[in-house]
Amino acid sequence: MNAVIKKIAFISIILLLPNVFVAQNIPQHISYYRIYDFIDELAIDRIININSVSKPYSRNFIAQKLLEAQAKDSLLTKRQKADLKFFLNDYAIELDTLPKSYVHWSNKRTFDLSLVQPAFQYRDKYFKCRITPLLGMDVIANTADKANKGVILKRWFGADFQATIVNHISVWASYRDQSYYGKFLNTKAGLAAKDARISNYNYLNNLPGCQYKEAEYGGDYSDMRGGIKAYTWWGSIGLVKDNLVWGDSYSCSNIISGRAPSFPMLTLNLKPCTWFELNYIHGWLISNVLDSTNYYIEENGNGTKINYRPCNKFIAANMLTFTPIKGLDLSLGNSIIYAERNVQAAYFIPIAFYKSIDHLLTKGVQTENQNSQVFFNISSRNIKHLHLFASVYIDEFSISRLKKNNPQENPISYKVGFNVSNWPLKNLSLVGEFTRTNIINYKHSIQQLTWASNSYCLGHYLGDNAQEIYVALNYKPIRSLNLNLSYSNARKYKDYEYVRRGADGSSLISTIIAQKPFNEMVWENDLVSLKATYEIFNNAYAVINLEWNNARGYTPKSDPIEGENRLTKQGYLDLYTPKFYQGENFTITCGLSFGF
Numbered sequence: 001m002n003a004v005i006k007k008i009a010f011i012s013i014i015l016l017l018p019n020v021f022v023a024q025n026i027p028q029h030i031s032y033y034r035i036y037d038f039i040d041e042l043a044i045d046r047i048i049n050i051n052s053v054s055k056p057y058s059r060n061f062i063a064q065k066l067l068e069a070q071a072k073d074s075l076l077t078k079r080q081k082a083d084l085k086f087f088l089n090d091y092a093i094e095l096d097t098l099p100k101s102y103v104h105w106s107n108k109r110t111f112d113l114s115l116v117q118p119a120f121q122y123r124d125k126y127f128k129c130r131i132t133p134l135l136g137m138d139v140i141a142n143t144a145d146k147a148n149k150g151v152i153l154k155r156w157f158g159a160d161f162q163a164t165i166v167n168h169i170s171v172w173a174s175y176r177d178q179s180y181y182g183k184f185l186n187t188k189a190g191l192a193a194k195d196a197r198i199s200n201y202n203y204l205n206n207l208p209g210c211q212y213k214e215a216e217y218g219g220d221y222s223d224m225r226g227g228i229k230a231y232t233w234w235g236s237i238g239l240v241k242d243n244l245v246w247g248d249s250y251s252c253s254n255i256i257s258g259r260a261p262s263f264p265m266l267t268l269n270l271k272p273c274t275w276f277e278l279n280y281i282h283g284w285l286i287s288n289v290l291d292s293t294n295y296y297i298e299e300n301g302n303g304t305k306i307n308y309r310p311c312n313k314f315i316a317a318n319m320l321t322f323t324p325i326k327g328l329d330l331s332l333g334n335s336i337i338y339a340e341r342n343v344q345a346a347y348f349i350p351i352a353f354y355k356s357i358d359h360l361l362t363k364g365v366q367t368e369n370q371n372s373q374v375f376f377n378i379s380s381r382n383i384k385h386l387h388l389f390a391s392v393y394i395d396e397f398s399i400s401r402l403k404k405n406n407p408q409e410n411p412i413s414y415k416v417g418f419n420v421s422n423w424p425l426k427n428l429s430l431v432g433e434f435t436r437t438n439i440i441n442y443k444h445s446i447q448q449l450t451w452a453s454n455s456y457c458l459g460h461y462l463g464d465n466a467q468e469i470y471v472a473l474n475y476k477p478i479r480s481l482n483l484n485l486s487y488s489n490a491r492k493y494k495d496y497e498y499v500r501r502g503a504d505g506s507s508l509i510s511t512i513i514a515q516k517p518f519n520e521m522v523w524e525n526d527l528v529s530l531k532a533t534y535e536i537f538n539n540a541y542a543v544i545n546l547e548w549n550n551a552r553g554y555t556p557k558s559d560p561i562e563g564e565n566r567l568t569k570q571g572y573l574d575l576y577t578p579k580f581y582q583g584e585n586f587t588i589t590c591g592l593s594f595g596f
Contacts (some may be wrong), residue, residue, distance in 0.1 A: 040419070047072050150185035175223070181217055222378075248390075250433060268280040280319075374394045417434065427476045489519055530545070
């Protein structure tokens, strides 16, 4: 009898072990770049192993990786040990403890109310939560050609709430009210308050996308993210509104970059073994296209007003990652943008080739199909101190276009890059990336089906027919201090609409993709940046950023073709660059924030 009892007890312990080590599955937002950089550094040094193709990581995942590094502290440098201790304090509640704070009220068991760092944290057997305030301001001053362009004040405030219930349900919410204040811009330099809106879907910069509200002083917008997830040790399923990054990159991914405003989505993550992981989403995008058949009727004193509603727009996408050997991750996936009146059940299948499903749904009635894509990513950390990666995004593909006598190019985007970390000098890393995107990649002849949300491209910020060279030197001399020196050269070439038929009824798209890509530049920007970031205590930042940039436009010399968007050099400059950054500029940004 005792033997039977022991066997039952042993089996029970094995079954319960996964639940013992499960903690809250709350995403760590991609804006906290210091923790992402540190986790990546540990992986490049082969202290831990990660799959970095899909972000954000969960806070629990990060906490577990920090614990893994702590168990191998003999492999860490002095600065890495200090950073590790610092980050472990921020993820204390994920590790079932309370953080060490400075000015606080705590019973040292269940709750801690802290003023430095500002936060309230609570934990017991069934419930854990954390509430943190968000507050910050950046002062952005710009001079150009010895003329003062003035100052933009960027400020934000809000709060962040995170909770886990019975170790299987996570709930979180994050609200930020943000604004760009432009009343201090120099009107003599031709600037107005509205020119403080330096983030826009047309502008070719890597600032987070937003949807401005009415504000005569500049630009005002809010960002509300949150979600609920059910999870266990081998996966999770959730309804979230968040930013998403797919594809390895240190500057801007060419698959899903995370630049577009956050959108609601159903998420599924499965990792049943060490060599396979599945990430799937079904999202509700913002089309910014009005539906003339869907409207409200508003009664007022002057009669009635018709208020048209936006068209529906959805995305379904999956990313499957295989790890044949430790340190080598091979990822492939596909997606579809569709714009039906209602969601399509077939696109909720997490492992599917969506283009095949699309053909079944649309070809029988000879209607235009939806917009599908395929992508690949390879990441290798097999050589200590070196991360090699490459990603390919395929919008359309035809083997016939590979023939030498065919001038047409497949609409694809590719990125290659490397990161050399802690070699030959400790605490120093060198990053290099090259990105190229062919003509009409990310675009579609039907505006509702473009690779975009809120009109922001979901992929690389430069869009199609463009390339970027990015190089960065990162130095971390002491705990919490990051020094980053970077250079980028971004080039935009002639821009074309995705037009299937010309005025004479001939195939215009064939002519467009037969144009030589990367032939005539219409816009270019060189950017040199020296940025110092010091995290005073967890989630409290002081930032100084010195930038020099030179943005200019060019007028193409060749004759325009049908479907080309032809502008003057000033027209291209106005389209792609905010006035604040046109020409040669020296910009100083100083900031202080609680939260990120």
